[in-house]
Amino acid sequence: MIKKILFTFLMGTVLVAKAQEPKFTEQDTLRGSITPERAWWDLTYYHLDIEVNPDEKFISGTNTIRYTVLDKNQVLQIDLQPPMQIDKVTQNGKELKVESNINAHFISLKKKQKVGETYEIIVHYSGHPKEAVRAPWDGGFSWKKDSNGKDFIATSCQGLGASVWWPNKDHMYDEVDSMDISVTVPKGLMDVSNGRLIKVEEHQSTTTYHWAVENPINNYGVNVNIGDYVYFGEKYKGEKGPLDMDYYVLKDNLEKAQEQFKQAPLMMEAFEHWFGPYPFYEDSFKLVEVPYLGMEHQSSVTYGNQYGNGYLGRDLSGSGWGLKFDYIIIHEAGHEWFANNITYKDAADMWVHEGFTMYSESLYLDYHFGTKAASEYILGVRNSIRNKSPLIGIYNVNKEGSGDMYNKGANILHTIRQLIEDDEKWRQILRGLNKEFYHQTVTTAQIENYISKKTGKDLSAFFNQYLRSTKIPVLEYTIEGNTITYRYTNVVEDFDMPVRVFTGDTEHWLFPQKDEAWKTEKLKGDVASFKVDPNFYIETERR
Secondary structure: OHHHHHHHHHHHHHHHHHHHOOOOOHHHHHHHOOOHHHHOEEEEEEEEEEEEEOOOOEEEEEEEEEEEEOOOOOEEEEEOOOOOEEEEEEEOOEEOEEEEEOOEEEEEOOOOOOOOOEEEEEEEEEEOOOEOOEOOOEOEEEEEEOOOOOEEEEEEOOOOOHHHOOOEOOOOOOOEOEEEEEEEEEOOOEEEOOOEEEEEEEOOOEEEEEEEEOOOEOHHHOOOEEEOEEEEEEEEEEOOEEEEEEEEEEHHHHHHHHHHOOHHHHHHHHHHHHHOOOOOHHHOEEEEEOOOOEEOOOOOEEEOOOOOOEEOOEOOOOOOHHHOOEHHHHHHHHOOOEOOOEEEOOHHHOHHHHHHHHHHHHHHHHHHHOHHHHHHHHHHHHOOOOOOOOOOOEOOOOEOOOHHHOHHHHHHHHHHHHHHOOHHHHHHHHHHHHHHOOOEEEOHHHHHHHHHHHHOOOOHHHHHHHHOOOOOOEEEEEEEOOEEEEEEEOOOOOOOOOEEEEEOOEEEEEOOOEOOOOEEEEOOOOHHHEEEOOOOOOEEEEO
């Protein structure tokens, strides 16, 4: 009976494990990998030109796609998700053959594609785009009404993909160098998109708003926001000179916005200090009210936090410090540096976006309220880490890692700050990242190597521990008199991170080894008050 029960248990465990293994399809590979039909051309320019019909929840228009040939090929992949459909594709006025595989569309080019030359195609498309169920997490188009019954519309598509509503090269590795966005809406409404408003065209029953983006932009950062907007703004004296900070809100919320958005220049001051100049001066900075919580759309950050501090009025850290700032203003704007300036090549490395940006919240507190406030906030969000799966996801199938990428990612960076023991050096590393990888797409390995190089520490085992495993180091120790004996357990190969401890006001550094390698040393100070510095992301066990 015991053997049978054990066998049943083991078989059940195997079945559960197999059930939990992610299953990927051809569509996942077509979306998440650099296919041969993507690799041969370098994206340089988009002109997205669409008309939005709110009554029908319908959009139609074109995307002009300009590219430079890197290698010989005659078939080009463009992505657009049903129920949106490609009506036709042209090059030099000639219609091209399109073979579709659900979300991926393969365009056969008639003109010989010469290496080094630049060409363009025009994709004509239309349809009823996916309606967002729970934006921004389950994105698409949000078709809402404001309190006056006027249309209030916005897009959100991170993870889901920009191809849910417009045709593009929907892989993060290749950002377009510049972009024009033209959006036609019913009269009485305004569209706010990325970049700067360069022209408004009035028609009989519609209005077209033309926006220009000078900087590289990732696809999911492109957005359309339509509403009965009013505008106010200011000029911020930034590190690169005057920066236009523009705000678009519903008319009824103007007074509340004028008060709440006072945090925007405070954000800019803190983040330029820690991360370097705002990366998109040419395109301005905008906050745009939307009918969902918010999103980091480049130079057009969307806002729906109900004009209150915290996260919809809640402090995610439980420390009290989370109510000192508007979570959406600070977090989503922090993405301008980590997500929009430094962008992951593959969704598996999404922690680079979310870990650094969650950490930016504590640096905002550090700048305006002090280091103690920043630490208490980080320790507070640590309580929400689950450690069920690694932070790094699966490559080439558009699969991000664990949702712990936010809170755990922030605590990883907070721990590195402790190891450096030099806040100015740490600040220069954060600024250096934004300079070294300015307007680039990156891998986790590039970020790891940069930080290791600039700290002068081999952090390879550190990153393996926290990014690629779910193990949290356990510092086991015993104290007899003024002697401490200690070691690490639950660690990966070669993990030997030093840790700071205190006996009263006396600081010590311990250098634990793995498993059997107990170390013993004398402590000075008030040993009875021994304490491990909680700013290190480890667990402790006194034996």
